Amino acid sequence: MALSIADYLLQLPENMHFVKVPELSGDGSFHYRMLSDYGSGSFQLIRFGTGLLVVLIADYTPKENFEKVSVISEEYMEISQFETESSSFKIGGRKIQPVERGIYCYINSRKTTYVYCEKGKAVRFTKVILTRKYFDTYFREHYGKDYEQSKPAQEYLLKNPNLPELNFVFQQIRDCKAEGATLHLYLESKVLELLSLIIRGMEKKEESISVKLDHKDIRGLKRTVACMKKDLAAYPSGEKLAQTAGMSTARYRLAFRKYYGTTPYEYLKxxxxxxxxxxxxxxxxxxxxxxxxxxxxxxxxxxxxxxxxxxxxxxxxxxxxxxx
Structure with missing residues (x-):
């Protein structure tokens, strides 16, 4: 049965074999620990108001592989920071994709979502989940009548998953030790900071670069990012990256800046x-x-x-x- 995002999240810990810890819970903040038969670790859910905004903080290791299937009836946006690479997912009939370290953005389109976790491997993430109403209200206040949809924000995050400022804010959310009303005030201020960083990134004036990119070009650019990510200590030359992308060196530099809005070295940094x-x-x-x-x-x-x-x-x- 399809659920609202708030209802789904409130049922999630029990479905993942977590039990509530009453002495650590209260005032819209819920702490859980994983049942020892199924693994070890913790799960925290902080709910704001009627559930238009929810923050999840998880750190657990399952004893067995498990799959979580969900169908949410409500549109929402999820912005996450993963510190581990032990999970994978697929949406609808698409292929299974691994979850990498860094920022991940997902906009629910009411399709069935499958999430997989490997036994014996730690899962550590921090998630900010915003309903369409919360997200649209914030962006309309900033853009007014010019605001149309959240897709540009998603595209920006998918291209910039390692933006230092975004990752640092997620670490601040995860490390917050406040409780009660102070916790809610602090976390919501950090969510607003995340959204402001997204807006700032989206509003950067796009350079007038004449090169045109097709799907083959974009796949080539993504291969070079994967190459850099494979060994962060390496200094791949522009010629090698261009060869990996299947382009000339000059065209690669222009294409990379066109698609990612920065240079290959800045992206590596x-x-x-x-x-x-x-x-x-x-x-x-x-x-x-x-x-x-x-x-x-x-x-x-x-x-x-x-x-x-x-x-x-x-x-x-x-x-x-x-x-x-």
Missing amino acids: EMRLNQALLMLKNSDYGISVVALKLGYRNSGHFAKLFRNAYGIGPREYRKVQGIK
């Missing part, structure tokens, strides 16, 4: 900085080692790039995380 957040938070590597693993031999240069992106240095960020 964003992927590195996004990974830096996770490595500094989830590993014991020293700052210089993190820098080297991300392709920066000079840790001072890495620290400068990190501070420029996030407004805080890598050492200070670790202190905020409670890591020495």
